[in-house]
Amino acid sequence: MQSRNSIIEEPEAPWGKDVRLLVVDDEEFIRSIVRERMELEGVSVDEAQNGLQALAMLRDGDYSVLLTDIRMPEMDGVALLREASRLFPGTARIVMTANADLETAVAALKNGAYDYILKPFSFDILFVTIRNAIRKQALERQLQDYQVNLETRVKEQTDLINSLYVRSIQSLIKALEAKDLYTRGHSQRVTLYSMAIATEMGLSPAHIEDLRRASILHDLGKIGVTETILNKPGKLTREEFYEVEKHPEVGTQILSPIPYFQKILPAILHHHERFDGRGYPGRIAGAEIPLESRIMAVADTFDAMTSTRAYRPALPEEVATAEILRCSGTQFDPEIVSVFLFAKDKIEENGDPSWYEWQDGKFPDGEFRPVN
Numbered sequence: 001m002q003s004r005n006s007i008i009e010e011p012e013a014p015w016g017k018d019v020r021l022l023v024v025d026d027e028e029f030i031r032s033i034v035r036e037r038m039e040l041e042g043v044s045v046d047e048a049q050n051g052l053q054a055l056a057m058l059r060d061g062d063y064s065v066l067l068t069d070i071r072m073p074e075m076d077g078v079a080l081l082r083e084a085s086r087l088f089p090g091t092a093r094i095v096m097t098a099n100a101d102l103e104t105a106v107a108a109l110k111n112g113a114y115d116y117i118l119k120p121f122s123f124d125i126l127f128v129t130i131r132n133a134i135r136k137q138a139l140e141r142q143l144q145d146y147q148v149n150l151e152t153r154v155k156e157q158t159d160l161i162n163s164l165y166v167r168s169i170q171s172l173i174k175a176l177e178a179k180d181l182y183t184r185g186h187s188q189r190v191t192l193y194s195m196a197i198a199t200e201m202g203l204s205p206a207h208i209e210d211l212r213r214a215s216i217l218h219d220l221g222k223i224g225v226t227e228t229i230l231n232k233p234g235k236l237t238r239e240e241f242y243e244v245e246k247h248p249e250v251g252t253q254i255l256s257p258i259p260y261f262q263k264i265l266p267a268i269l270h271h272h273e274r275f276d277g278r279g280y281p282g283r284i285a286g287a288e289i290p291l292e293s294r295i296m297a298v299a300d301t302f303d304a305m306t307s308t309r310a311y312r313p314a315l316p317e318e319v320a321t322a323e324i325l326r327c328s329g330t331q332f333d334p335e336i337v338s339v340f341l342f343a344k345d346k347i348e349e350n351g352d353p354s355w356y357e358w359q360d361g362k363f364p365d366g367e368f369r370p371v372n
């Protein structure tokens, strides 16, 4: 096989300061001539007789370059390269081989060698090979740094975009609150109750976060309902009720172009389904209804009953609780009702629930606090 060494041009003084070389060979003669010559070039050199010894030394030292033979007892050069590239990727790896065969070279390169040189070699060749390996390793590191920076930049940009989404939705919710006097605080309290139920149920933090977003935004679609209907003191006509019933779909349509909200769309769409399948818009029943929607249904109804509405004053908490219990299994998931009955006594409302004052595009924490 033609050595690649023949195409390398003029050797040059190769490296900056602080280069540490570990030379690994079972032949003492090879190790000492490399050491002596490289030390003359200002390189700090250590020696190992085989792969195992080299690995132990790599663990203890910060080597810039590993120069290793292939055939050695204990652990050969290929196994050493494989381990070194996995455990010490910051060390440039070069193979010295007396076997000018393609198979050895390929095995070395496949296992993490940056380059190889044929024994016997001139020192000029060795210098150039080491210099190139150091450069290649530095480039690899720069590339890795760039990728890490790129990921950070992408994450920053994504957060910024999400923050802009949240702020635009925030404006819509403020507009809804201005239209519907009874919505103000409702979504916040529904969120409070939903969070308490979810926490009691032991849902994962990610799941709870999705539920939080869905709860805050569940009535967003009411922006599409006229003020006269939203604030009507008397009973709604069938047509008016039909208008109101569209709000889960309208809310979903408003949020659907925004990737940030994709995951919570089903929860919002189905928050008026009933456990017995007689709700809207899908008329789906039981476990077909997303868990978040089943949780929100209980929280939503409880808050609607215990707060003043255009068409009636607030009901006492005991009356509302009895009504929730009465509708367990028909309107509501009975398992969630029993969790709610247990969880609601643990809820404390903390001061002014200005939940829409989101910071940095994030929904605020601490909106509810279990008593114990």
Ligand SMILES: [Fe+2]
Pocket: 218, 219, 247, 271, 272
């Ligand atoms: Fe609703």
